[in-house]
Amino acid sequence: MEDSIRDCKLCDIFGTHVFDDRVMQERLPEETYRELKKVIDEGRMLDAKLAEVVANAMKDWAVAMGATHYTHWFQPLNGCTAEKYESFMSTTSGGGAIMEFSGKMLIKGESDASSFPSGGLRCTFEARGYTMWDPTSPAFLKEDKSGVTLCIPTAFCSYNGDSLDEKTPLLRAARALEKEALRLLRLFGDHQVRHVRAAVGAEQEYFLIDLETYQKREDLKLCGRTLFGARPPKCQELDDHYYASLNERVSLFMKEIDEELWSMGVSAKTKHNEAAPCQHELAPIFTVDNISADQNQLMMETLHRVALRHRLVCLLHEKPFAYVNGSGKHNNWSLMTDNGQNLLEPGDNPYDNAKFLMFLCAVIRAIDLYAPLLRTAASSAGNDQRLGGYEAPPSIVSICLGDSMLSVLKRLAGESGEEEYQSGAVVDFGIPSLPQLQVDATDRNRTSPFAFTGSKFEFRMLGSSMSVSWVNATLNTMVAESLDWISERLENCRDFDGEIVKIIKEIYLKHGKVIYNGNSYAPEWPAEAAKRGLPCISDTVSAAKILTHQRAIDLFSRYHVCRESELRAREEVMLERYSKHLLIEANTMVRMVNREIYPAVMRYATELAQSITAVRAHQYTAKSQEQRLEFISRKLDELDSAVIELGQIAERIAALQEMEQRAIQCRDQILPAMNKIRAIADALEVIVDKKIWPIPTYEEILYNV
Ligand code: ADP
Ligand code: MG
Numbered sequence: 233m234e235d236s237i238r239d240c241k242l243c244d245i246f247g248t249h250v251f252d253d254r255v256m257q258e259r260l261p262e263e264t265y266r267e268l269k270k271v272i273d274e275g276r277m278l279d280a281k282l283a284e285v286v287a288n289a290m291k292d293w294a295v296a297m298g299a300t301h302y303t304h305w306f307q308p309l310n311g312c313t314a315e316k317y318e319s320f321m322s323t324t325s326g327g328g329a330i331m332e333f334s335g336k337m338l339i340k341g342e343s344d345a346s347s348f349p350s351g352g353l354r355c356t357f358e359a360r361g362y363t364m365w366d367p368t369s370p371a372f373l374k375e376d377k378s379g380v381t382l383c384i385p386t387a388f389c390s391y392n393g394d395s396l397d398e399k400t401p402l403l404r405a406a407r408a409l410e411k412e413a414l415r416l417l418r419l420f421g422d423h424q425v426r427h428v429r430a431a432v433g434a435e436q437e438y439f440l441i442d443l444e445t446y447q448k449r450e451d452l453k454l455c456g457r458t459l460f461g462a463r464p465p466k467c468q469e470l471d472d473h474y475y476a477s478l479n480e481r482v483s484l485f486m487k488e489i490d491e492e493l494w495s496m497g498v499s500a501k502t503k504h505n506e507a508a509p510c511q512h513e514l515a516p517i518f519t520v521d522n523i524s525a526d527q528n529q530l531m532m533e534t535l536h537r538v539a540l541r542h543r544l545v546c547l548l549h550e551k552p553f554a555y556v557n558g559s560g561k562h563n564n565w566s567l568m569t570d571n572g573q574n575l576l577e578p579g580d581n582p583y584d585n586a587k588f589l590m591f592l593c594a595v596i597r598a599i600d601l602y603a604p605l606l607r608t609a610a611s612s613a614g615n616d617q618r619l620g621g622y623e624a625p626p627s628i629v630s631i632c633l634g635d636s637m638l639s640v641l642k643r644l645a646g647e648s649g650e651e652e653y654q655s656g657a658v659v660d661f662g663i664p665s666l667p668q669l670q671v672d673a674t675d676r677n678r679t680s681p682f683a684f685t686g687s688k689f690e691f692r693m694l695g696s697s698m699s700v701s702w703v704n705a706t707l708n709t710m711v712a713e714s715l716d717w718i719s720e721r722l723e724n725c726r727d728f729d730g731e732i733v734k735i736i737k738e739i740y741l742k743h744g745k746v747i748y749n750g751n752s753y754a755p756e757w758p759a760e761a762a763k764r765g766l767p768c769i770s771d772t773v774s775a776a777k778i779l780t781h782q783r784a785i786d787l788f789s790r791y792h793v794c795r796e797s798e799l800r801a802r803e804e805v806m807l808e809r810y811s812k813h814l815l816i817e818a819n820t821m822v823r824m825v826n827r828e829i830y831p832a833v834m835r836y837a838t839e840l841a842q843s844i845t846a847v848r849a850h851q852y853t854a855k856s857q858e859q860r861l862e863f864i865s866r867k868l869d870e871l872d873s874a875v876i877e878l879g880q881i882a883e884r885i886a887a888l889q890e891m892e893q894r895a896i897q898c899r900d901q902i903l904p905a906m907n908k909i910r911a912i913a914d915a916l917e918v919i920v921d922k923k924i925w926p927i928p929t930y931e932e933i934l935y936n937v
Contacts (some may be wrong), residue, residue: 250371251370252370278335304341306363309397315383342362351801353798353801362390362391363387364388365385366385369522369523388400401793410428413575420590425569428575429570431524433524434516438547438696439547440544440546441544446933449928450823458552459821461930467555473505473508481544482937485544502515506557509934521565536548548697550617563690576688589736590718591715593714598710604769607769608778612806615698624693628681629682629767630752630761632677632682632683634677634684634686638747646737680752691703702802746766776807777892810898818881819882822878824927830875832925837864864916864920871912875909877905
């Protein structure tokens with residue numbers, strides 16, 4: 233009984249703040265509703281008359297819900313969502329005010345917004361940027377104590393149509409993927425399907441810490457991660473936080489998160505404590521990639537906002553703390569049709585399974601050919617700290633297919649594969665030369681960066697703070713290219729069934745090297761990967777360059793996802809952001825040492841020195857105190873010279889004009905200099921009087937919520 237009451241409440245809340253299909257049906261004239269649905273369905277532009285009617289209905293609905301303002305809500309290349317509020321107000325000649333919202337205001341916003349990164353795509357004299365309504369992602373209302381705002385998801389482009397945001401390439405790539413997927417489906421005689429979309433479910437990891445401790449740490453405030461902190465005696469080795477029951481403070485926070493997200497139409501589904509202390513996860517139900525990307529941005533924003541209400545802070549940095557797990561964002565990706573098929577799921581009838589194998593092989597080929605691009609999509613200064621350590625995938629992109637699926641490919645390729653499988657369903661592949669096999673749909677391998685989990689692929693490299701847009705734009709484009717390649721072959725063959733087998737065999741033999749079902753965390757994997765010729769791209773500076781390799785330019789321009797100029801801009805923005813992050817970290821470290829850590833340690837050294845004098849005055853030896861003082865004095869000197877050196881490095885690099893040189897030097901000089909300082913400070917932390925140590929330690933932060 234009680235459960236059903238709660239269910240009702242969830243259903244009552246869900247989508248109340250969304251201008252969704254229900255609201256549109258209710259508020260739009262029937263003709264307008266049908267036309268708008270067609271526009272959304274076909275991805276066309278809205279004409280002015282239609283826009284006028286829709287805008288009016290949207291405004292009436294928003295105002296009835298308490299809205300006073302609207303915003304074109306977009307995702308520039310700075311990793312955040314941007315909003316500039318406009319009130320619905322318009323003044324009348326009589327001195328009064330009316331609420332106004334025109335079709336023009338809905339469709340297009342003209343925004344100066346010249347401070348967003350553009351990678352040189354906008355010179356200041358043509359600095360105008362435009363925000364354009366994306367009718368495929370529903371408008372929604374954001375509500376808090378300060379009021380209600382109508383948020384209209386928009387794309388953000390320059391005057392001449394270059395993308396300056398995350399959304400535009402994703403929309404373009406979705407179109408390319410759909411075109412190629414439909415082409416292949418038609419070859420299989422499927423004329424029913426009208427749409428194919430990538431479905432995405434993004435699992436979001438985050439840390440939740442107390443606001444008061446957070447405020448005492450300049451590194452957390454300015455960099456989002458700790459730059460200092462000795463290893464606490466207890467980290468996550470007991471696995472006692474993973475899936476542990478939620479404490480009430482966290483639970484209350486999560487309840488509010490759920491309810492806020494539900495009201496905005498985000499289907500928050502699962503929540504749990506993660507492996508590291510203070511670490512948690514939130515996952516929604518998957519949906520169309522573009523909507524999923526918008527909803528993930530909204531989720532991150534809501535996490536930040538609601539946390540503060542509970543005097544908590546949500547950390548979305550990929551590696552806020554050393555010695556424990558970092559936070560990732562698992563990007564679950566599959567291909568869904570408008571009539572409910574998942575093209576990455578083996579079906580009930582044999583012919584469907586041949587089709588399934590084609591789509592599966594398209595993904596394998598794409599990942600092998602374009603692995604570096606996928607790696608680039610997961611690159612940032614923050615994620616560099618996470619990848620390769622503590623339960624995070626290494627910097628090598630490989631696919632875990634599962635044993636039975638691998639065995640199908642092996643048999644087809646004429647390699648051995650007589651292994652027996654105890655569990656799973658038998659799958660008939662419909663073509664005589666394709667064996668019947670049991671499909672192992674459970675994924676036991678949690679170490680693979682790109683794992684087939686029975687009906688979807690899970691990309692685990694992405695960092696917790698990153699938008700899911702670019703990674704899915706990349707995936708969609710590279711898979712579109714593979715589907716194109718397969719269709720070309722099938723269109724020009726005489727024996728359709730025979731060609732399918734040939735294609736599978738060819739893809740396995742040529743691209744099977746990217747398949748690795750083993751433990752990706754194992755120390756021997758990098759050497760094995762190198763032997764197979766799989767690239768290992770260890771950092772953001774190396775990854776950024778991949779965007780402008782000829783292969784990448786050819787791929788993205790061929791499918792009209794990004795022009796060369798847009799890729800060059802993205803590369804520049806990536807390098808620029810990387811350098812800026814590292815310079816901020818370096819300067820924060822210098823300040824924290826000079827203004828907090830050094831003076832504190834000096835005070836402790838003074839106390840020791842005074843104590844030694846006092847003890848000696850009583851004719852006792854103060855040997856252990858002398859040893860401590862000697863150690864501390866030496867470390868203080870080391871700390872001082874290391875900090876002077878880091879300050880000089882940062883100053884020199886900040887003066888460099890050339891973007892790539894700047895980034896390279898940040899990576900090669902700042903990171904090692906910072907590691908050196910941290911090691912000294914952390915060694916001091918464990919010996920200096922707790923009352924004197926100026927910043928909260930790891931145990932004080934991680935065991936305080
Ligand atoms: P876990 O990875 O923790 O085992 P699940 O397998 O339950 O979790 O799913 C994780 C995410 O994958 C969820 O957001 C879920 O909605 C999403 N997901 C499930 N099926 C698909 C699919 N076919 N396509 C895309 N995402 C999916
Ligand atoms: Mg997962």
